[in-house]
Amino acid sequence: MADDKHVLNVNIVTPDGLVYDHHATMVVVRSTDGDLGIMANHEPIVAPLQIGEVRVQRVDKPGHEDRIAVNGGFMEMKDNVASIIADSAERARDIDLTRAEAARERAQRRIDAAKEEHNVDDLLRAQVALQRALNRINVKKSI
Secondary structure: OOOHHHOEEEEEEEOOEEEEEEEEEEEEEEEOOEEEEEEOOOOOEEEEEEEEEEEEEEOOOOOOEEEEEEEEEEEEEEOOEEEEEEOOEEEHHHOOHHHHHHHHHHHHHHHHHHHHHOOHHHHHHHHHHHHHHHHHHHHHHOO
16 A cells, blocks of 8 residues: 555445445545545545535556545545545446436426426426436546
């Protein structure tokens, strides 16, 4: 393994359990204030996350980034451990592109229907569903 003082552990947990756990040189998350890159020995921080891609530069695969679709939550960095607690998360290799594209189409139809009916609540829910579907599609296509 690389020099331990330049290594952090990245783990992603959802209500369904552990989704990801690897040693890394860097992790990039999409916080509510923008992208945030974290390396070993970073000051402790807690950051709320948007729907977005998490990129992990693994120690055992230099030049390679793991990509994970994360749907909200937060990240805590402390003692060289970046813990991401997410509503849901899916590694790029596990994303079913056909399902994600079908979810995008369903969300778009729900948005159109909510606009016609002037239903703000349904519109907001459908927009979030669309963001999640697009995030999964983008993460899958990035590999």
